[in-house]
Amino acid sequence: MTDHVCSPGCNHHSHIGENEKGEFAAGKEKVFSNISKGSIAAAANCRDIAALKANNFEEGKHYYIPAHKDTVTWGYFSYSQPPVVKINSGDFATIETLTHHSGDDYERMIKGDPGAESVFHWTKDEKNIDRRGAGPVDSPIGSGAGVGPHICTGPVYIEDAEPGDVLEVRILDVVQRPSFNPEFAGKAFGSNAAANWGFQYNDLLGGVPREIITVYELDALEQIAWAKAVYNYKWTTQTDPYGVDHATIDYPGVIVNHDTVDKNFDVLKGFRVPVRPHFGTISVAPKEQEVVSTTPPNYNGGNIDNWRIGKGATIFLPVSVAGALFQVGDPHASQGDSELCGTAIECSLTGKFQFVLHKQKDLSGTKLDGLKSPLLETKDEWVVHGFSYANYLSDLEDSNTIYQKSSVDLAMRDAFRKTREFLMTAKGLTEDEAMSLMSIGVDFGITQVVDGNWGVHAIIKKGMFPG
Amino acid sequence: MTDHVCSPGCNHHSHIGENEKGEFAAGKEKVFSNISKGSIAAAANCRDIAALKANNFEEGKHYYIPAHKDTVTWGYFSYSQPPVVKINSGDFATIETLTHHSGDDYERMIKGDPGAESVFHWTKDEKNIDRRGAGPVDSPIGSGAGVGPHICTGPVYIEDAEPGDVLEVRILDVVQRPSFNPEFAGKAFGSNAAANWGFQYNDLLGGVPREIITVYELDALEQIAWAKAVYNYKWTTQTDPYGVDHATIDYPGVIVNHDTVDKNFDVLKGFRVPVRPHFGTISVAPKEQEVVSTTPPNYNGGNIDNWRIGKGATIFLPVSVAGALFQVGDPHASQGDSELCGTAIECSLTGKFQFVLHKQKDLSGTKLDGLKSPLLETKDEWVVHGFSYANYLSDLEDSNTIYQKSSVDLAMRDAFRKTREFLMTAKGLTEDEAMSLMSIGVDFGITQVVDGNWGVHAIIKKGMFPG
DSSP states (O other), rough: OSSSOOOOOOOTTTTTHHHHHHHHHHHHHHHHHHHHHHHHHHHHHOOOHHHTTTTTSSSEEEEEEEOOOTEESEEOOOOOOOOOEEEOTOOOOOEOOOOTTTGGGGGHTTTTTHHHHHOOOOOSOOOOOOOOSSSSSTTTTTTTTTOOOEEEEEEEETTTOOOOEEEEEEEEEEEOOOOGGGTTTEEEEEEEEEOOSSTTTTTTSSOOOOEEEEEEEEESOOOOOOOEEEEEEOOOOOOOOTTTEESSSTTOOOOOOGGGSSSSSHHHHTEEEEEOEEEEEEEOOOOOOEESSSOOOOOOOSSSTEEESSSTTEEEEEOOSTOOOOEEEEEEOOOTTOOOOOOOOEOOOOEEEEEEOOGGOOOOTTTTTTTSSSSEEEEEEEEEESSSSTTHHHHHHHGGGGGGGGHHHHHHHHHHHHHHHHHHHOOOOOHHHHHHHHHHEEEEEEEEESSOOOEEEEEEEEEGGGO | OSOOOOOTOOTTTTTTTTTHHHHHHHHHHHHHHHHTTTOOOHHTTOOOOHHTTTEETTTEEEEEEEEEETEEESEOOOTSSSSSEEEEEEEEEEEEETTTTGHHHHHHHHTTOOHHHHOOOOSSSSSOOOSSSSSOTTEEEEEEESSSEEEEEEEEETTOOOTOOEEEEEEEEEEOOOOOSSSGTTTTEEEEETTSSSSSTTTTTOOOOOOEEEEEEEEESSSSSSSEEEEEEOOOOOTTTTOOESSSSTTTTOOOGGGGSOOOOOOOOOOOOEEEOOEEEOOOSSSSOSSEESSOOOOTTEEEOOOTTTTEEEEEOOOOOTTTEEEEEEEEEETTTTTTSOOOOOOOOEEEEEEEEEEEGGGGGTTTTTTOEEEOSSEEEEEEEEETTTHHHHHHHSSSGGGOOOOOOHHHHHHHHHHHHHHHHHOOHHHHHHHHHHHHEEEEEEESSSHHHHHOOOOOOOSSSOO
């Protein structure tokens, strides 16, 4: 980003979307104003933002993709999934995303919200989204077996995207989705589940496994930059509308019956958790299998669960199917590196994105040459993502065994190799230079230890590079 | 730190040493002035700082411990090591530390420096410090066998310290040790070794292991906050004064004969590595064995290699032998989380410390109650340290096998358990509260993967706690 002198009209990263950002900010102000006045239903999902300029901005078209039953997949990616929209490189999209944990508190996170109600609707006679997960559709616990729990909006088809290309996704803005329930006007909510797939589950004091839901409150007007706990409860067996009992959190979208749980409001009193809104899952479709669980992150992105994938960040994803088939979901209000107990503050968000396609033929000699994993750029850093297996879908004989092979050690090995490659490819270093720089100036952190294909990321400060 | 209202004369962390800090700053200015004028030998080791106020300050005595052959141990800790000084709780000490990698560039890092020359002095007839490491004293590669390479100054005996107490060590200031060679006036230097114990060593492109030394230059006047590479070279077999060949970096303090290496000055041109001066090794003596290698960090501290252990930080260490026997060394100018290639920018530093003893009987109900591992406090964070083995000296049948059992996965497990304990003990949380907070607001990072007992640290932001 430093070998370029800006001139009027240039296409430089920091300029693109300047008009857009202005419009978006104006839209947000209007939405906030409406929320303040109590006009929840009309304004809360931020659709006003899209209407500001008739879907057509200077730099590209602007699409609005609401979250409802026809615009999301639940728990899986698939190269055969029909896209919800086809766009061109340079276009913008504002995309609503819903947390799959909304059912932990129906009153605060679903009630009155047309998008959430559409997606979560499930009675004994009607289940708006039947398949939830990449598992068997005839599973006794529910279609898809919950093998992959994340609601992901899309796919978005990028015209002309082909295997070997790289899709650049710029996250221009992120807003929290306010509660649609007038009782909670002006607030947003998220749920944290200390779940059976968490790092702590079989290592609890006393040795008896349990799952704990903690509901957090946020300021939908974004005047308060921290979340506070409202209450917590221990998960009890929940019976879904089809009559199946769920003794643990094993199937997404089951609405918790609050008559069956014991809510404790004396939780983390006075604690303030800094808000870091981001998308846990951001992906293009993988090519290896037709239906792939959203849970393990992989070369194509997916459930990376890095809290740095928020406003102002750009992610580069290697395309492996025609149209790329971009999806985003698993929105988080805040998460720590490791996502220790299995989840973040799972909180519905709306994001504003711009998509830029880099064709394979143009990659030679650039930082994207040969990109084989999700690469993140923030204002001050490059972030390289390593996983226990760089591509578990092809590295493992049986990709379902990834959950038995989770390892931070392996993820560290992968992150090391990828960081070396980045420094040598993108920055032209020798291996010896890369080794030294990695040891004295690159920070390796633990992204997550809860998603099957565990993650280690390397943070490379841009300020180290020659100006 | 928040349940206290300051009053005049109070003993609060942020006040203690205020006079001291002023004196130290004045001393530094004087030293810098002398360096600028070319008065290297007299001023460079910062001893002027100690002379400013006759070793006696308001809050406690101030000792000065230069680094020379009689004030350091090389490569081991021992509860039977005679202390270089006995001090009281509340006292201050300015302590010189030398990097054991100084021999990588004798001209820049040893020549003319009375402390370094005293420690590194080794001819065929005389070796000022014979034992280097916890290995056999009759090892064919040299006494101590290099099992533990770090030069550590001390021990400092703290009067009245007993097993079960906690020693608080406040790092009030850190300065780089300037080169004593007039040719390099005003500069400081450090060496980075991509070494045989590095994470990369058996995973190099091409598959042929090699060790690379990169020498970095720093501004001893601290007007420039970044380091730059000067040159690098591939390690060649070095013959020590006793005639032993060292084909790899297997014994510390061997002066590299620059006639045998091929120096490459075209290295990391234009790159700027932010300086993070800190002490890689900071420790009290362990009780389990009489002579213990400095390499694997452990419950008593040691070679933690966390770059946050620098100016302004405070570390709490559990005491397990009478007098605590504090030692510090392995100074670094900069390091990344993971210390990937085996070393940091290894650069001699001088630190100003204050020691506060917390007696076991006073710990009940405090954050230090039952402390079993090094706990770090910075201005904004608590940092908990996990290791592959919480106490490898007692956890392993044969403690020498730690190098075969290094694991980030195990270190993550240990860091998780210790962080839970910290949040429950120091902050009074329930396990459920601790689980949730750890997942949404605590960042787990990889401290190092090169010291046998690998490390994972948890960063807990103080701002989350009730005010």
